[in-house]
Amino acid sequence: MKELVVLSGKGGTGKTSIVASFAALARSKVLCDCDVDAADLHLVLQPIIRENHEFWSGQVAVIDEDKCTQCNLCQELCRFDAIHDFKVDPISCEGCGFCSQICPPEAITMKENMSGRWFIADTRYGPLIHARLGIAQENSGKLVALVRQKARQIAESDDLDYVISDGPPGIGCPVISSLSGVSLALLVTEPTQSGIHDLERVLDLCRHFGVPALVCINKYDINEDNTRKIEDYCLSQGLMAAAKIPFDNVFTESIVKGIPVVENSRDGIAKSIESLWQSISRLLAG
Amino acid sequence: MIISVASGKGGTGKTLVATSLALSLKDTERVQLIDCDVEEPNAHLFLKPVITHSEAVCIPVPKVDDEKCTYCGRCADVCVYHAIAVVPKHVMTFLELCHGCGACSYLCPEKAIAEEGREIGIVESGYSDGVDFAQGKLNVGEALAPPIIRKVKEFANHDGVVIIDVPPGTSCPVVEAVKDSDFCLLVTEPTPFGLNDLVLAVETVKELKIPCGVVINRAGVGDGKVEEYCRRESIPILLTIPLDTEIARLYSNGITLVAGMPMWKSDFVRLFEKIGDIVHERTGRLER
Incomplete structure (x- = not known):
């Protein structure tokens, strides 16, 4: 079983559209949405939810007003500026529990926090594991680790070849959690200065965690000079620029229709995504 | 006044809006742009600031004797x-x-435990063509963005207009970047992805009790459901930017919209006036 994650650094480069197309192209796989903050893959894959679980993670401090003597020690010691006027701001609280340890009248307790939900679902392309982090919650990295673990378990028990994950934007906690230990990362970029800048940082991250990567340049024809820069950069880094996909409204139309791009177009776009998937499956096999 | 520019979904045009808004106000206001997308900061690519100050962001970690x-x-x-x-x-x-x-x-x-700093990123400040600038940058391989966001927000000049470029998403880095804003501008695109993530972003700013308004970018693609949603929820649509190859080309070359197409400046000035009206009306109401 091999694990592919699709990342980009910059948001909006087309990760989810490409993963949805791979869902239609790959034969034996589990799909996994590691963007637990703003998940979108389900909008295209239209899953039927089979299991719906609560995600309990971390704690939040609660002050018992009756016991509190207003000594203010908790407020002085809290590094996260989460206590004001003898009340805890649950959004700022990091759940470290320091305040509950030092409160002289023991007025502070730590309360378990339900910070989201995760789902095992069926789609017409196979199983999908996705999640929904609660609004303004922490621990997205842990939730990502959890959905990946469930996806791997299903792939192993059903003897499937691939776990294909849609990654979150950025390079921080949830991205690290999506990336660590995967077989291959596909980096989807676009020929803009922001796209190039963000590609370099996410590639550094792949190297940091020893994950091999290849690149797909989406909307390559919006700026062909920049596309050449990306190709040169890939060459200099020993990276394969495995596909160049032109800008086409069929990406947006497919999102509106709720179907993968490869099923909504039979022309060059579909062909380039198909050959990208072939390159990836060859790399994963080798 | 602090205006944060957020989106839920990535790549909808936060940086485009934040940089052009800042540049449109520089003749009349003291304006500062703070890039809080510390995982992938991009505003500097457009503003090309001169950096005058740079410092490491460290978190205190234990050192055992x-x-x-x-x-x-x-x-x-x-x-x-x-x-x-x-x-x-x-x-x-x-x-x-x-x-x-x-x-x-x-x-x-x-x-037996002392604390020593461990660097997780940097914050920088400087200026660019009449706009004060600050940004944070997370070191590659580090997980924790919020301490850097907290640090770079300390540069905020509260006497002027502060525009915050927020990271995508709805979790802790977004909350850290958006909290304490007077207004949050949510940039979206008229597609099911844009709408899905806009709804999440609206819930986040509501949780923080911050008033918000919407900018629809790449209008003309997709469908009309973002507008329907905004009407239903009484969220004002404050600016609409069409899907336009010239705008995309400028963006791809790191040129701000108002520098490349100066006729947009008046739209951004009007956007700022509308935000000002909403914020003042709200403060008035809260005071009453």
């Missing part, structure tokens, strides 16, 4: 992040897991 340590295990018991473990005659620290809460050092009965 083996001479004083009695291996009692109190530090490991209080660390909820599992960043410190005690085995017979040895204390192990896993500093990349440490959030810097300070509990281990404070609670050590032998006072």
